[in-house]
């Protein structure tokens with residue numbers, strides 16, 4: 064008798080990563096999506112999802128077939144005609160804008176921020192030590208990128224909470240569950256930039272370089288909204304993303320205390336640990352691309368005009384690229400091949416800064432904290448784009464001999 068293994072048929076909704084259960088724990092859904100094939104159509108939403116590592120890299124590197132200029136969010140294609148410069152542009156415009164910003168993100172200018180970033184990390188770690196029990200989102204995850212982006216751009220926001228809400232609204236406005244309130248917050252942020260933020264920037268900062276000089280080579284358009292939207296999008300891109308990384312990192316170390324202990328004894332592993340944390344919990348769940356002509360991906364034909372969702376978190380847990388992908392392993396040899404920062408033309412511009420912030424924070428915390436424990440139930444944020452915590456109550460056990 065033949066041994067037949069019969070799998071229960073999968074209902075389309077089970078493959079919908081926007082279901083509340085899938086948002087809370089996306090990894091089982093990602094695994095099922097990867098089993099379905101290189102690209103999976105989700106009928107109710109009219110989207111094509113790319114869950115596997117090889118295909119994600121392929122889509123992100125095939126910018127002629129999978130364009131960004133028709134929007135990179137769930138709603139972009141229908142809701143907006145204006146595009147964000149850079150992230151929602153294609154060559155040749157993308158090359159022009161990126162070239163005029165890239166020098167500000169090279170090694171030397173980012174290294175120049177190191178002393179202040181390290182000082183901020185030391186202040187945050189000292190506060191953590193003083194509090195004992197705290198919400199890691201409020202005390203660690205948000206303050207670090209706030210300070211870093213202030214140092215980078217020259218913008219001092221009205222308050223940390225306001226900035227967190229503005230940054231959150233950038234992605235929330237364009238999610239299936241986006242509301243007019245998120246658009247109001249975005250308008251509020253842009254109005255504040257125009258009325259107050261830009262005028263208060265210091266003489267030498269990235270913000271002035273963009274607004275007054277048009278970037279390092281003066282090629283950002285002085286007419287229309289290009290300069291303002293470039294500044295706004297860089298500023299916002301650096302807040303929620305790095306905050307998510309830091310919150311997710313503390314949670315991951317609570318779940319894997321052996322990895323925290325290892326990191327404390329081997330500070331040389333910090334750079335690799337940052338990559339492994341980004342692999343393990345990609346801060347961005349998804350960005351989109353659009354097709355303008357029919358295109359083949361791994362033997363599946365995607366029609367013209369399709370919205371194609373690139374699932375970073377799923378690619379990062381693909382066992383064909385990362386053995387035992389659901390295990391946090393800060394010594395993982397190929398951790399750096401994760402796609403949490405994307406790849407290709409739109410590879411994250413701010414990644415050197417995000418890495419610096421995370422490494423500085425881990426350096427300080429590993430010195431002062433023997434271990435983190437839960438001090439209450441963590442609350443995942445409802446964002447459908449960013450995987451982050453709304454609240455992460457923790458208790459820190461101080462390291463012996465730490466001041």
Ligand code: HEM
Pocket residue numbers: 123131135149150151161215296297298300301302304305308345346347350375402403404405406408409410411412413414416417
């Ligand atoms: C852990 C933190 C971060 C993560 C996970 C992250 C992730 C990403 C990803 C996945 C993309 C590619 C989007 C696409 O392919 O469509 C991207 C692009 C971008 N990121 Fe980040 N990012 C982070 C931090 C930052 C920071 C700190 C800044 C600013 C200082 C920044 C600025 C940008 C910009 C300007 C782009 C657009 C680049 C382009 O289109 O050429 N990001 N980021």
